[in-house]
Amino acid sequence: MKFGQEFKVGNMIYLTESQTAQLISHNLAYQAVREAFIAAISDKTRLFPVVNATGTEADSIFSLKAACAESIVGWKTGSYWPNNTALGKHCHGTTIFLLEPADGSLSAIVEASQVNAYRTAAADAVAVDCLARQSATTLAIFGTGHQAEYEVMAVSAVREIKTVLVVGRSIARTEAFVGKLIKKGILAQSADAQSACERADIVITATTSTSPLFKAEWIKSGTHISAMGADKKGKNELPTELYRYARLFCDYSTQSVVIGEFQHTRDTPITDIGHVLTGQKSGRTSANEITIFDSSGIAIQDLIVAKKLIELSQENSL
Structure with a gap:
């Protein structure tokens, strides 16, 4: 063959x-x-x-x-x-x-x-390309598992990422992942959750967490967040306080509010990103906006x- x-x-x-x-x-x-x-x-x-x-x-x-x-x-x-x-x-x-x-x-x-790893990371890349500031150069990645590397590489293809801040629960796994990224020519370093959020232009969460990974006040104006981990009931990566002053986007809202990250929000407008890609609805409208994209993964x-x-x-x- x-x-x-x-x-x-x-x-x-x-x-x-x-x-x-x-x-x-x-x-x-x-x-x-x-x-x-x-x-x-x-x-x-x-x-x-x-x-x-x-x-x-x-x-x-x-x-x-x-x-x-x-x-x-x-x-x-x-x-x-x-x-x-x-x-x-x-x-x-x-x-x-x-x-x-x-x-x-x-x-x-x-x-x-x-x-599947490429496909999941591609959803992140499309969202970043559509919603993150063009000037974004610092990326924070929560998670050190199999998917995290694909997320970093996919996003690095659509933005000129100069620094990657890695936040993980295990020191050994975090350092190993940092080393892997450095070998790929990416300037990476370990960071705690607060400093990573305060420095990042783009935040990616790629975990199986069932509770928020950081506090809402750590996110600076103009940040884009891609929540990639929630794909069933009970998973939760983001603090719900963010929803009061962020704009929410997702792959498919009907699914996102059931098994995605936005199962934890109520009465907050959510835009399917397809409407942004076709020009039917606006994406980022100012440099100071906080944008959040939820990827629950659609067939x-x-x-x-x-x-x-x-x-x-x-x-x-x-």
Whole structure:
């Protein structure tokens, strides 16, 4: 099999994890997610409630996210099996399934565990590109896990980031992550939550926290915040006091207020970012505004990413 060439069973396409890991890039993910945010506000797109479930192993969970658009139908299943670490396997897994819109037959299976990290980070990059000040140069990242590196790299592609401040619970993991970023040519250093917030132009939270990571008064005027961690009930990364004087944006408001960061706000206007991307609503209107973007992760992102990966695979196999 040539690089990028898909495996077929009948008319069904199958892309393996190793293939999609080679095909994905921050640029492909950015373009796919931007298209997805615009598609999400179309009256021809339907996004269905997320199903979160548990596996038989302790603390294992999996989710199903489905969508139907004008020319694409399918769902993404994501899993988290924490005991896989002891087995030498990845804890997170992602697979995307596409159906033929005309007859409902299975048209593609796309393994996308690493792709999912790019796709999630791309949502952050699109939001930063749309909402953060052009002059933003200092980035604070809360979290030192697998996703954090992708967030930093994706945002660094849309803003000239000069300094990355890393805030983590574990000193050892924080220093290890700082070292990894430095090896990539990024000027990074560890910081406590307060100093990171007070210095940052952009704040990213990429954790599994169930309580606020910092205080509202630490955030300076003009800051953009991307809350990337909340994707089920009970998760909470931001102080709700921020909502009184910040402008709120998200990937899909119907979902955000149920399982996203904005499940903790009431009666505060929330703008789907697709409306900003199409010019229907305003994004940042002044240099002093605080903007917040919540990414709970929507299925149409996954479907469009999968479609682009299949197209790229077919191009590479010519």
